[in-house]
Amino acid sequence: MPSLKNDRLLKALCREPVDVTPVWIMRQAGRYLPEYRATRERAGSFMRLCKTPDLACEVTLQPLQRFALDAAILFSDILTIPDAMGLGLFFSEGQGPQFVCPLRHSSDIQRLQVPDPERLNYVYKTIQLVQHELAGKVPLIGFCGSPWTLAAYMVEGKSQPGFPLLRKLQQENPQLLHKLLDTLAKSVCVHLNAQIIAGVQVVMLFDTWGGMLPLPEYELFSLFYLKQIIAGLIRHYNNRKIPVILFTKGGSHFLPQMAEAGCEGIGVDWEISLNAARAKVGKKVALQGNMNPARLLDSHHAIRQEVSNILDAFGPGEGHVFNLGHGITPDVPPENVSVMIDAVHELSKAYHLPYNRSPYAE
Ligand code: CP3
Secondary structure, X not given: OOOOOOOHHXXXXXXXOOOOOOEOOOOOOOOOOHHHHHHHHHHOOHHHHHHOHHHHHHHHHHHHHHOOOOOEEOOOOOXXXXXXXXXXXXXXXXXXXXXXXXXXXXXXXXXXXXXXXXXXXXXXXXXXXXXHHHOOOXXXXXXXXXXXXXXXXXXXXXXXXXXXXXXXXXXXXXXXXXXXXXXXXXXXXXXXXXXXXXXXXXXXXXXXXXXXXXXXXXXXXXXXXXXXXXXXXXXEEOOXXXXXXXXXXXXXXXXXXXXXXXXXXXXXXXXXXXXXXXXXXXXXXXXXEEEOHHHHHOOHHHHHXXXXXXXXXXXXXXXXXXXXXXXXOOOOOHHHHHHHHHHHHHHHHHHHHHHHOOOOOO
């Protein structure tokens, strides 16, 4: 593995000093980029794009060719695990993800097994290709979904407001749901460790639907399994610590509990200011976020102002990774992303003064 030329993300996640605040974007390789749409067209479908390592590598690198990003994120999807378990993932135009065989009966859950890593080999192959191309330019982030979020899609069969079938299962047969969550936690752990061995330098757990739960249920049905996964991960590889980022969308009220999960960083959405979030987690973890993706539709001036507000809300010191509070939307003009990234690097210098001040200066 070549040495890293830009390790700001790793340092910020470990709450070490950096010259400027690192920045990357959730869904940075996505439909707002015309070159992404062109490659997806060539692949024929989103799933073919995910499963063709050459093309998945190409789209992983596309945003880095345009923008001064401090990290790459593997192009894949959280739902590749249930796909590898045999549920048959597909996307139809204008719809979210869907499964051919959702979990409808208790026997569907009983017979579910940790998938053979061979079935996810295309992911590891993509990681190797990306690392070869990156040649140490920036770190590569690997990821998985949380067991709760994966279960939501697997039980429901698709994205459905409030996930009524999942909630019904939770109320009527919590034991069976726990069995499913346990199998998923084991699967996630195996898949993330294989990603680490293939070359990712950071891992992120996406808990998109954990925020729908009240705190005691969040702890029991989501956080418990996230902790189990983190405890089972390879934490050092190639003489480097592998930082873990935990993101529960809508989870700002769980921050103190998440900070105890064993992760290095927590992704924060825009429901809370970083100032308040920092007060809730203290020095335990780094924070990643938290610009509202809708602000990327504003004027260049307004985008710079919003970046400035967020940097100011976090304040001086270590432990901030700039990001959006959720994925970038397809309607964002790419030049607005440049404005945001350049503003982060330019305006954040003032918050890292001890690092930037010359040792010879008065
Ligand atoms: O961030 C990145 O650039 C890496 C790639 C990535 C994708 N999905 C690619 C993708 C990551 C990290 C994900 C995670 C993911 N996938 C989550 C968790 C994060 C979140 O957004 O809450 C979830 C819930 C999924 C499941 C999923 N996949 C949904 C709900 C959708 C439809 C979203 C939409 O905007 O239509 C997808 C498809 C998907 N995954 C796209 C991309 C770029 C859009 C697919 C396309 O039409 O080309």
